[in-house]
Amino acid sequence: MKLISQLAVVIVSLGAVTAQAQEPNFPHLVTSGYGEVVAKPDMAQFSVKVTETTMNAEQAKAAVDKVIAAFTTQLKSSGVSAQQISSSNLYLAPQYHYPKSGQPELVGYRASRSVTVEVDDVANLNQYLDIALANGINQVDNVQLKVRDEAKYQQQARMAAIEDAKLKARSIAKGFKRNLGGVWRVDYNTMNPQPVMMRAMSMNEKMDASDTYQDATLVIRDRVDVIYKLVD
Template sequence: MKVIPSVVALLSLATLSTSVLANTPDFPHLVTTGYGEVVAKPDMAQFTTRVVETTMTAEQSKQAVDKVVSDFLTALKAQGVEGESITSSNLYISPQYHYPKNGKPELVGYRASRTINVTVNDLDKLNQYLDTALNAGINQVDNIQLQVKDPGKYQDQARMAAIKDANNKADFLAEGFDKEIKGVWRIDYNMPSSQPVLMRAMAMDAKTESNTYQDSTIVIRDRVDVIYQLD
């Protein structure tokens, strides 16, 4: 019984070695990694707001939250925000307790909360919508994400820049070693994930973040690994 794990381990190592060797060309070759990036200016945003109310009864906290959310959604729609640009979570209610040093926990009220996500297709109106949230009674903004409407266009540009970078490196290295590139033998590519610009979470005061996003940029990166065959 003790011999079986050793045999399995040897078989695994043999399989791994065969796989590695199979992926290594047996002819003169050159390996390069190309990097590309594009700097884009955000033209849209998404922000998440949350209203939290604590009252003596569950019904009171629910009514308080429902009123704020209703006022906020009504104001957004009046300003031209489409329904598909707004999503909201279900109402969450939890009892709040006071824990004295000696004695049983005491119920002191109920906290209700609800989250609303808003997509801003016109970045110039971001502050306006944040002010609308403030006026409606929203008391927290969890985050603001600055984005671009057509990320694929910028990703294509970054990918092309990565390809050119890989080719330029290969040409330079081959020339430096008095070699010629015969062709491309293998290309490895994994689609990178694009990260939006995240503004810090904040208490609900839109003016504290008034124009900090206006000069922000999004860097979209790409990468490609290439193996070239040499003469």
């Protein structure tokens, strides 16, 4: 027990030394800079689903397979490559009615499959969704809008965050009648852009493209934390 106690004291002491080593022991200023860039999406990804319920499991499977095959075939004929299309495995499950009394009653089999499509040009998105509707797809799970040159916009947001940190540091130091010395530490973690998402919907609902994705924007944000030395 004594050895364990001594070891615990050593570990705690080392932790305290490490914490002290990370904390500057001179006058300093901690500031955070934020930057954001608004980009117009030029790409998209969408997922759709077909669901069928019949009294026969094989018929339910055949029905969804037929819809998926027709949909993907027409997508390819419209210029979408096979690499841009991914289909999920079949989901098939019995459906039961549960009366207040008595045994559950089998009422059919439900089959479903999903397809995810990468859209190179957001201008074609509405056309591809129309193809889905025309071929029997009955649900849109999501539509995600993207920007092609994400790295360029991320760099712009990062530089804006750096300039914001500098501006804040100069302003605060001036307010306290101090001068900025060198940068002592910089902490940085990339902030991923938030995709523009549309809610899941039935294909029976009206989708007004002009009100949904055509005017959407993608905000790319970044942040940097800086510790400056303060001098007289």
